[in-house]
Amino acid sequence: MKSAALVLMLLAAPALAETHEVQMFNRSDNGPMIYEPSFLSIAPGDTVRFVPTQPSHNAAAIDGMIPEGAEPFKSKINEDFFVTLTVPGSYGIKCSPHFAMGMVMLIEVGDAPAPALPEDLPARARERFEAILAANPQ
Numbered sequence: 154m155k156s157a158a159l160v161l162m163l164l165a166a167p168a169l170a171e172t173h174e175v176q177m178f179n180r181s182d183n184g185p186m187i188y189e190p191s192f193l194s195i196a197p198g199d200t201v202r203f204v205p206t207q208p209s210h211n212a213a214a215i216d217g218m219i220p221e222g223a224e225p226f227k228s229k230i231n232e233d234f235f236v237t238l239t240v241p242g243s244y245g246i247k248c249s250p251h252f253a254m255g256m257v258m259l260i261e262v263g264d265a266p267a268p269a270l271p272e273d274l275p276a277r278a279r280e281r282f283e284a285i286l287a288a289n290p291q
Contacts, residue, residue: 173193173202177206178206179210186251186254186255187256188203188257192259192289193260193261194261195260195262200236200237200238201260202233203228203233209231210250212228212248215245218271219240219244219245220241221242222240223240241262242263243260243261243262243265245259255278259286261289267290
């Protein structure tokens with residue numbers, strides 16, 4: 154009888170949220186000033202861990218590129234940083250010091266349409282976002 158109760162409790166338990174790791178590089182095999190991966194598709198409630206694999210990077214939400222109701226965030230430079238994303242939608246992420254050099258990534262939380270890119274994006278950031286979107290059609 155105890156084993157049946159245990160099985161019922163386990164079946165009724167909610168699925169555990171996942172933690173996804175993103176590394177931040179000055180240069181990798183995929184190019185300069187880059188997040189790896191540059192695109193994540195995650196479930197609401199999942200956590201993203203940003204790891205400063207090489208120095209001088211952070212992770213910050215891009216103004217105008219987070220879902221309505223989501224809280225913006227910004228880590229410190231060289232900080233191992235965790236953020237839990239609960240609001241479904243697309244999140245544009247930048248490295249503050251290297252934004253103009255195109256150090257950006259995209260996180261899709263739940264089912265989300267492709268984001269509209271703000272008009273004021275630096276040229277290299279726009280190019281990288283366009284490449285990310287082309288490689289990951291939504």
